[in-house]
Amino acid sequence: MSRTLSEKVWDAHVVRHADGEPDLLYIDLHLVHEVTSPQAFDGLRLAGRKVRRPDLTIATEDHNVPTLDVDKPIADLTSRTQVETLRKNAAEFGVRIHTLGDPDQGVVHVIGPQLGLTQPGMTVVCGDSHTSTHGAFGAIAFGIGTSEVEHVLATQTLMQARPKTMAVTVDGVLPDGVSAKDLVLSLIAQVGTGGGQGYIVEYRGEAIRALSMEARMTICNMSIEWGAKAGMIAPDETTFAYLKDKPHAPQGVDWEAAVEYWKSLATDDDATFDREVVLRAEDVAPFVTWGTNPGQGVPLSANVPSPDDFDNPNDKIAAERALEYMGLTAGTPLREVKVDTVFLGSCTNGRIEDLRAAAGVLAGRKVAEGTRMLVVPGSGRVLLQAESEGLDQIFKDAGAEWRGAGCSMCLGMNPDQLAPGERSASTSNRNFEGRQGKGGRTHLVSPLVAAATAVTGTLAAPADLEPLDVVVPENV
């Protein structure tokens, strides 16, 4: 029978199927971090259980860690306790861990791919909703709660009801200056934050195929923001080329066998999805959110909407509340919205290509007076790579702060937070009330928009900037 990508990967992991019960799924890779794991390890200890497969488990510290003075003990005591608890648990249960200062410390969803541990056709879980990121490789990857973390640690399996399937097809070519982030934000604005609920989504079509692996990760990362169980992209030559030289990529004959298998995972031509959504890449423009959920977004060229623009009474109330919280007036052009802080980082847009894109805009320019910009690489390895390319110098010369790796202001669990009423343009994935600090106001944007916004101090795209004086050599 013809099957979709997600069905093939699902079927390959069913340990036990019984009618009326969820499937028991085998988990190929379990990523662990400090916030959602302490109670799970405690549960194991209480029951006298071990980690069944430490060799399929890897831990890092990311949510709490400071991005300054990373060589000193963590100042916040509760954060320090949480990080130390993870280190103790990793040692006790034999789990590999990457701690502060290690190149493979960083946001958990950045390190799986950079180590080559995330591969096509796998099941990947983590006590973190943005695990969907790993779907970019053609893996089924989703976030789980702490009880499930304990379940996976103890059994290397999870009970899961089979989700429905959805295809999001993006035809055509993205316009210049429009990135994967703009694409996914405009998708979410169309389908709503609940639009993907109950589905594993496969992103496909010409525009998706044209994306780099990192851009694909940006798309899959945001799957959870419209409620999807997971997002996936079929593996192809781009995927194989990305994986080829990664530390944990298969070698020799294993590589040949793996690629052959990976190629078989694509959705069969005559397979059907439970739901299909089609988008035209040409219609996508630089996009920004104005509200307090990721579905409340509009093109940067638009004005702040009015609650009256919404027919559904719940949307209307939500818009009223969002405008009040965000301190915005309907009808204001978004380009006139002044921003205090620009945050470049997170598992959505904290990889090397994101840093390169932003640095390309900032080179030769300055961060506006009265605006601060934080650049937080997704991992130690991204940081080192950026430094070897001189990107850190570009950011510093522009007046931005160059920080250590971690989640940082994406969720404000460490000292990197917005003050009440402060407004950010952020390349992260959530603009929820208080997400980046109590009372903080978040506009989600792409790295290009983030960088241009830093220069003007108001929401902007690179095309809005004055061209740089280019020194044209004589005789040209």
Next chain:
Amino acid sequence: MDAFTQHIGTAAPLRRSNVDTDQIIPAVYLKRVTRTGFEDGLFAAWRNDPAFVLNQPEYEGVSVLVAGPDFGTGSSREHAVWALMDYGFRVVVSSRFGDIFRGNSGKAGLLAALVEQDVVEKLWATIENDPGTKVTVDLEHKTLSAGDISAPFEIDDYTRYRLLNGLDDVGITLSHEADITAYEATRPAFKPATLPAKA
């Protein structure tokens, strides 16, 4: 986990949609390494507002939360469920839940009862009219009632079965350990392992 068959208690109306888990418990409250004590973080930002529903004396001691659509979207933090339970909630009623939140609820013993939005509206009206109204939630029959409202709710059969029997998931799965071991023997050699570490 304690078995859950029926619950009777008073309810609070939460007239908001899209209450994500960052609203239920902000990240700064997630730093504890224990399993309990999260009630202080529940709806932390809103609880500073004297007008917030849980600050009203008539809603003291409630154990049922009737929320707008898309409750519990966002982050996977099970702390959101723990915070609700630590505060005293046993049941959350909504017309749509975030997937991970609903899963977490089932694991931790909080009943996430899915109803039509018009049932939510009727419950809101009834509770606001008389905050002392007792809501009866019957998991055996998948019904809830309050005043003259009586409505079915949805919950998946397996979660219902586990809640009714107070079963522990890990225990159930370990009873299938032979299946897991048999599966492991079939995993292809090219699948990656985290150990030994390579850089």
